[in-house]
Amino acid sequence: MMRTTEAIYKYLRPDKKFPHVWCPGCGIGIVMGALVRAIENTELTKDEIVLVSGIGCSGRISTYLDFNTLHTTHGRALTFATGIKLANPELTVITVMGDGDATAIGGNHLIHACRRNIDINSIIINNNIYGMTGGQYSPTTPMERKASTAKYGSIEKPFDICKLVESCGATFVARGTSFHAKMLDAIMLRALNHKGFSVVEAMSQCPVQYGRRNKLGTPMDMMQWFKDNSVSSPVFDKIPPDEVDEQFPVGVLVNKEDREYIDRYRDIVKKAGGEVH
Amino acid sequence: MNKRNEVLLQGNEACAMGALAAGMRFFAGYPITPSTEIAEFLAAELPKLNGTFIQMEDEISSMGAIIGASLAGTKSMTATSGPGFSLMQENIGFASMAEVPCVVVNVMRGGPSTGMPTRPSQGDVMQSRWGTHGDHPAIVLCPKSVLECYTLTVRAFNLAEKYRTPVIVLMDGIVGHMWENIEIPHTHEVIDRAKPTVPPEWYHPYEKLPAGNITPLAPFGQGYRYHVTGMVHDRSGFPTLDHGEVELCLKSITNKIKNNLHDIINIEEYLLKDADICVVAYGSVARSARSAVNIARKEGIKAGMLRPITLWPFPRFHLEGIANRVKTFVVPEMNLGQVYGEVLKSGPKKAVRVTRIDGELITPDQIVSKIQEVSS
Amino acid sequence: MFISMTKKNDEPLHIFSSWCKQCGICIAICPKKVLEKGNDGYPYAARPEDCILCGMCDAHCPDYAITLQAKHEVKEEGEHE
Ligand SMILES: Cc1ncc(C[n+]2csc(CCOP(=O)(O)OP(=O)(O)O)c2C)c(N)n1
Ligand code: SF4
Ligand SMILES: [Mg+2]
Numbered sequence: 001m002m003r004t005t006e007a008i009y010k011y012l013r014p015d016k017k018f019p020h021v022w023c024p025g026c027g028i029g030i031v032m033g034a035l036v037r038a039i040e041n042t043e044l045t046k047d048e049i050v051l052v053s054g055i056g057c058s059g060r061i062s063t064y065l066d067f068n069t070l071h072t073t074h075g076r077a078l079t080f081a082t083g084i085k086l087a088n089p090e091l092t093v094i095t096v097m098g099d100g101d102a103t104a105i106g107g108n109h110l111i112h113a114c115r116r117n118i119d120i121n122s123i124i125i126n127n128n129i130y131g132m133t134g135g136q137y138s139p140t141t142p143m144e145r146k147a148s149t150a151k152y153g154s155i156e157k158p159f160d161i162c163k164l165v166e167s168c169g170a171t172f173v174a175r176g177t178s179f180h181a182k183m184l185d186a187i188m189l190r191a192l193n194h195k196g197f198s199v200v201e202a203m204s205q206c207p208v209q210y211g212r213r214n215k216l217g218t219p220m221d222m223m224q225w226f227k228d229n230s231v232s233s234p235v236f237d238k239i240p241p242d243e244v245d246e247q248f249p250v251g252v253l254v255n256k257e258d259r260e261y262i263d264r265y266r267d268i269v270k271k272a273g274g275e276v277h
Numbered sequence: 278m279n280k281r282n283e284v285l286l287q288g289n290e291a292c293a294m295g296a297l298a299a300g301m302r303f304f305a306g307y308p309i310t311p312s313t314e315i316a317e318f319l320a321a322e323l324p325k326l327n328g329t330f331i332q333m334e335d336e337i338s339s340m341g342a343i344i345g346a347s348l349a350g351t352k353s354m355t356a357t358s359g360p361g362f363s364l365m366q367e368n369i370g371f372a373s374m375a376e377v378p379c380v381v382v383n384v385m386r387g388g389p390s391t392g393m394p395t396r397p398s399q400g401d402v403m404q405s406r407w408g409t410h411g412d413h414p415a416i417v418l419c420p421k422s423v424l425e426c427y428t429l430t431v432r433a434f435n436l437a438e439k440y441r442t443p444v445i446v447l448m449d450g451i452v453g454h455m456w457e458n459i460e461i462p463h464t465h466e467v468i469d470r471a472k473p474t475v476p477p478e479w480y481h482p483y484e485k486l487p488a489g490n491i492t493p494l495a496p497f498g499q500g501y502r503y504h505v506t507g508m509v510h511d512r513s514g515f516p517t518l519d520h521g522e523v524e525l526c527l528k529s530i531t532n533k534i535k536n537n538l539h540d541i542i543n544i545e546e547y548l549l550k551d552a553d554i555c556v557v558a559y560g561s562v563a564r565s566a567r568s569a570v571n572i573a574r575k576e577g578i579k580a581g582m583l584r585p586i587t588l589w590p591f592p593r594f595h596l597e598g599i600a601n602r603v604k605t606f607v608v609p610e611m612n613l614g615q616v617y618g619e620v621l622k623s624g625p626k627k628a629v630r631v632t633r634i635d636g637e638l639i640t641p642d643q644i645v646s647k648i649q650e651v652s653s
Numbered sequence: 654m655f656i657s658m659t660k661k662n663d664e665p666l667h668i669f670s671s672w673c674k675q676c677g678i679c680i681a682i683c684p685k686k687v688l689e690k691g692n693d694g695y696p697y698a699a700r701p702e703d704c705i706l707c708g709m710c711d712a713h714c715p716d717y718a719i720t721l722q723a724k725h726e727v728k729e730e731g732e733h734e
Pocket of ligand 3: 056131
């Protein structure tokens, strides 16, 4: 497998300014590196890939990579992606969203994209916070954690993104973390090769807006927490539920076959008497 | 169907047929009265042409999807009414900013809010101009008949492609639901997406070309890799905060419309040459206005009508041109005076309005009374 | 798959300091404790001879500021030199 830096040089837009915008120690850069390595291991050319992102720190990924890139409105990446994929099914469409982007303002689009099982690859960078706007709580901020709009600790139960999308019909669901950078690119590769709607939740540290406010230590401390609490999914399934504290499963959680939306749409075209190209 | 190729059509259907004739092959929408027939018609017809119909989860996603489809190179459209049109506004702004051609049909109903779903209104005139935030251009076409639902939808696609911008077809519930026998035009101009003439290395999707030419939008996936964003961007499409670039970006999206008013603006003039009284009316109300003018003429009153077919950009120069010789402008509309305000800006000697927001049509009689009142 | 590596020179890794934001991840994550923070704040290979070219530092550098100076080739089975 190609090393990050070499692969990155191949896929970075040559004229973009570096260092990139993300804060020191932010996990988004690590996730982007994993994505590049995953793509490097497919047969796809840069022209065949459309990278669609929402708005947020994670949404900035689309600026840096040398594909057909689309930086949409907050929460709406999947809606634009749906239009692109349906208009040209030959394209490989990847969406990158933040946790707020995907599950708060864009939650409705997420659940419906899952339900349709349209062949779009989604990466949700979950840093448990609204990074870009200065650390407000998101639908994945754990209970009691502080945020700029949860001064006394959050009282809202967080979403488990993987469970959410599984229950809505996503046919490939996986979770990785910035600590497991190499595993992350392996699961992203599997997601890219999966036909149907896939979701990879990439847990990522936001040391500035989330970590500092909650005294979680250095970026490495936050990654160490991912390491210490992640359990590979088959092992996790054997832990009795009442013994689960902060642990969470990582790896591929769902991988099933179901007819993909555009395949089904072709049936409609045939029934209507149209010609499928 | 008879020999003259005449068909009995509903306004909404004619709009959908016009879209297909213009080459639209992607529709995303969410049902809402009184626009739903457009979606229903296209759900049946698009698959026959191997086009895509999708019912999205809401109007926000419908608007996002049509922008995505357009970027992938397919002419696309959505159709909605008041509340749905409100939901679309953020992404309409995206299409303006990112210069992505697409067509949005808004069949107006009584508002605000859920208002009167089944009653006609013209309450969205200003929203169609200023619905999204920030300074942005708008092209809004306003049909008065079933035939125009067809022809103006074709024209909406042509303008969208030509100027790389979203175009709004602003219908009212009467026009959308009205049935008329129309002769479908055999031939009409169809402007297709221009292809870049330069190789990918030289391509800048937002290059400002001389003489008002507009840089072709390369479809995604054909070797022209570039970035599209709703942020203010430079000529290559990347976000910028450089003063000069910002100004260039924002002014150019407006100027491409402003510098082509002669091409974009269409009006209908009726008996205006010697008119002392000019009725300014649009959409279904223009039908009543025309009758009213006829009645007034029979009574010896020199009345005429000016109908903005292109509602935005507003045909201000046309009004200014006659403002000196017309004694009074009469502006009937199914709102509290949204176009009336524009008429005032043209510097008329006198202007009065006839407004109606109770969900009923404005009748010719109502307009005639106003004409009589101001002419006496 | 087989990865063969030959060191080009004595320095196993190169730190591109103009992209480095001094987050400290590479120093903390290296299993062999090769890296240390220099006086200028940037990491440097304090014990290059201990580097096993595991790639932890470059895969986890959020800023793509570390290049391992290893020439490696990915070969299919049966293609070993
Ligand atoms: C319609 C709309 N509402 C609010 C915002 C402001 N906004 C920008 S990014 C963001 C949250 C970002 O959080 P997340 O999606 O988790 O991404 P992150 O920055 O953490 O990567 C918000 C609320 C916006 N741009 N648009
Ligand atoms: S605010 Fe948080 S998520 Fe955003 S760049 Fe900084 S560390 Fe990363
Ligand atoms: Mg976030």
